[in-house]
Amino acid sequence: MSHSTPAPSARSPLPATMRAAVCRRYGPPDVLGVEQVPVPRPGDTGVLVRVEATTVDRADSAARMGAPALARLAFGLRRPRNPVLGSAAAGVVAARGAGVEDLRVGDPVVGVTGTSFGAHAEYVVLARAGVTALPAGISPETAVALADGGLTALPFLRDHARLRRGRRVLVNGASGSVGSAAVQLAKHLGATVTGVCGTANTELVAGLGADEVIDRTTADFTRTAPHGAYDLVFDAVGTSGFARCRPLLKQGGAYLTPVPSPAVLLQTAWTARFGRHRAAVAFTGLRPAEARAADLAHLLALAAAGDMRPVIDSRYPLQQAVQAHRRVDTGHKTGVVVLTA
Numbered sequence: 001m002s003h004s005t006p007a008p009s010a011r012s013p014l015p016a017t018m019r020a021a022v023c024r025r026y027g028p029p030d031v032l033g034v035e036q037v038p039v040p041r042p043g044d045t046g047v048l049v050r051v052e053a054t055t056v057d058r059a060d061s062a063a064r065m066g067a068p069a070l071a072r073l074a075f076g077l078r079r080p081r082n083p084v085l086g087s088a089a090a091g092v093v094a095a096r097g098a099g100v101e102d103l104r105v106g107d108p109v110v111g112v113t114g115t116s117f118g119a120h121a122e123y124v125v126l127a128r129a130g131v132t133a134l135p136a137g138i139s140p141e142t143a144v145a146l147a148d149g150g151l152t153a154l155p156f157l158r159d160h161a162r163l164r165r166g167r168r169v170l171v172n173g174a175s176g177s178v179g180s181a182a183v184q185l186a187k188h189l190g191a192t193v194t195g196v197c198g199t200a201n202t203e204l205v206a207g208l209g210a211d212e213v214i215d216r217t218t219a220d221f222t223r224t225a226p227h228g229a230y231d232l233v234f235d236a237v238g239t240s241g242f243a244r245c246r247p248l249l250k251q252g253g254a255y256l257t258p259v260p261s262p263a264v265l266l267q268t269a270w271t272a273r274f275g276r277h278r279a280a281v282a283f284t285g286l287r288p289a290e291a292r293a294a295d296l297a298h299l300l301a302l303a304a305a306g307d308m309r310p311v312i313d314s315r316y317p318l319q320q321a322v323q324a325h326r327r328v329d330t331g332h333k334t335g336v337v338v339l340t341a
Helices: 060-064 069-075 140-160 177-188 199-207 241-249 262-271 289-304 318-329
Strands: 019-022 032-038 045-057 088-096 106-112 123-127 131-133 168-173 192-197 213-217 230-235 249-257 279-283 312-317 336-341
Touching: 019 318, 032 318, 045 060, 045 106, 045 140, 045 230, 060 069, 060 312, 060 318, 069 177, 088 123, 088 140, 088 289, 106 123, 106 140, 131 289, 140 230, 140 249, 140 289, 140 312, 140 336, 168 177, 177 192, 177 199, 177 230, 177 262, 199 213, 241 249, 241 262, 262 279, 312 318, 318 336
Parallel strands: 168 192, 168 230, 192 213, 230 249, 249 279, 312 336
Antiparallel strands: 019 032, 045 088, 045 123, 045 336, 088 106, 106 131
16 A cells, blocks of 8 residues: 555566554554565465455454454454454455466456455455456445445345335434445335434435435434334444334334344344344354355446445545544444555
């Protein structure tokens, strides 16, 4: 990224080291430091990507803080298991494994690493199954921003909610990375959408296609929204809870959230067997690489057709990874925070 290691050509050897934002202990953003670390090698079925854009999201923040405590089961009990964070990366192929024959050095690509992280660096290895070619006209920043929110919102709405035309959806946190993607995808799937956000973002959310926008600073939607009005409440930020949203749901309606908590984990198990309404949390980042790549290709096609656009909050160079994490930690970002080349 800025002041980066020169990119290798098809004939030049890879550099031995690269810059990366490294997190070796849990804590606030200041625990991050930019260090020289070895450049990873792709192995037989991997693709080494020279990173041009990546993102900082709530999962990175949780992995850096080791909080809530439940997060340490995934990220490491005493210290981060993977000290280089970041899961979405777009750039160009720098090297490929011996078993990768359909990509060439220099090809523009985008992909996600999943729970192995590693994208907050000048180079990252992606599994070939998780790599998608970058369409002409789609920038690396656009691609990673689509991946950041879209790869969570799409499986929730399409697979878990089975959303279709004529359904009514409320999206809480409609101006965030996941929420802004959810508003657009729900409209694309034919739903009538109500978005909940702060005052500063009401026009933005309306511009994304929301049929109605509720300003959370002037109204508590769990008290003011009509009872029995929605087929789905998608709580993209995990702040409302199933108990408070249940009266808003139609019979058979669902409360879905990507934010795990002990309460929603219990409610997911209970409502799967009992009750007229359903609560569910899902870990979309654990899906197979092939499924994520197929979804990312779909999101890129929607963007290329003008049917979806990511919302980018801010851009930082790799050297300012601490500032990027601070921005995410405020809880007030609009859309996606991007680390740029």
